[in-house]
Amino acid sequence: MATWLDALLLYYLAAAVAYLSTSSVLWFLFRLEKHEYLLPTSFMLYTLLLTVSQYLAAKIGSIGPIMFPMGLITYSASVAVLDYITLRFGRGYGYAVIRVAVASQLIIAVLDYIVVEFPPAPVWNLQDAFSEIMGVNARIVVASVLAFTVSQTYDVYLVSRIRGGVIRRVGLSDPISMLIDSLVFVPTAFYGIVPNGVLLTLALFQALGKIMLTPLTVVAVWLNRQALRYGQV
Numbered sequence: 001m002a003t004w005l006d007a008l009l010l011y012y013l014a015a016a017v018a019y020l021s022t023s024s025v026l027w028f029l030f031r032l033e034k035h036e037y038l039l040p041t042s043f044m045l046y047t048l049l050l051t052v053s054q055y056l057a058a059k060i061g062s063i064g065p066i067m068f069p070m071g072l073i074t075y076s077a078s079v080a081v082l083d084y085i086t087l088r089f090g091r092g093y094g095y096a097v098i099r100v101a102v103a104s105q106l107i108i109a110v111l112d113y114i115v116v117e118f119p120p121a122p123v124w125n126l127q128d129a130f131s132e133i134m135g136v137n138a139r140i141v142v143a144s145v146l147a148f149t150v151s152q153t154y155d156v157y158l159v160s161r162i163r164g165g166v167i168r169r170v171g172l173s174d175p176i177s178m179l180i181d182s183l184v185f186v187p188t189a190f191y192g193i194v195p196n197g198v199l200l201t202l203a204l205f206q207a208l209g210k211i212m213l214t215p216l217t218v219v220a221v222w223l224n225r226q227a228l229r230y231g232q233v
Helices: 004-031 035-056 072-089 091-117 127-161 166-190 196-211 214-223
Strands: 060-063 066-069
Touching: 004 035, 004 060, 004 072, 004 214, 035 072, 035 091, 035 127, 066 196, 072 091, 072 127, 072 166, 072 196, 072 214, 091 127, 127 166, 166 196, 166 214
Parallel strands: none
Antiparallel strands: 060 066
């Protein structure tokens, strides 16, 4: 059985893969002077991380007594990409990316619902298990859309309004937006599935799990500090 230290190391390892792989892509594009690809690539990475988050969130992990949906690993990495977009291209682009992401995640929810309702092949008796997994994920997508619309809109506002270096902006804005996201997401996603007495605890644990990743957000943004030096904000 894995100890809490093993779980913590795996948690940071998975987060490091999500954060550093995406931020490295943007770093290489800037170094190669492929500046015209920075905006579409960052948008693609943002949407990819959000989509993966919906499905990883179906699993509840734990580090000792701290429990949280595992999707927060890639979700938190998506916030770092959104910070990059806002700092590099301006607040208007940050808001625009969120609106398009809302549409894409709602499309995923609709497709999940249709697939659940589609009649299965009679030779396989997997409908119950498949419906349970996809049904939960569809609800998680809806909860996530509501939560990230509120929290990330606020994150874009904060990171663009706070003055100072990029480290200060990200370090102050991200923990606040993460807390808001958790307080909206958990009750919406798990009400009726998780006992009511556990909901607030799970929300606070989820927020703590995200805030624990703030140093990685700072590192991801710091790696791209040269590109952000020429940003519009």
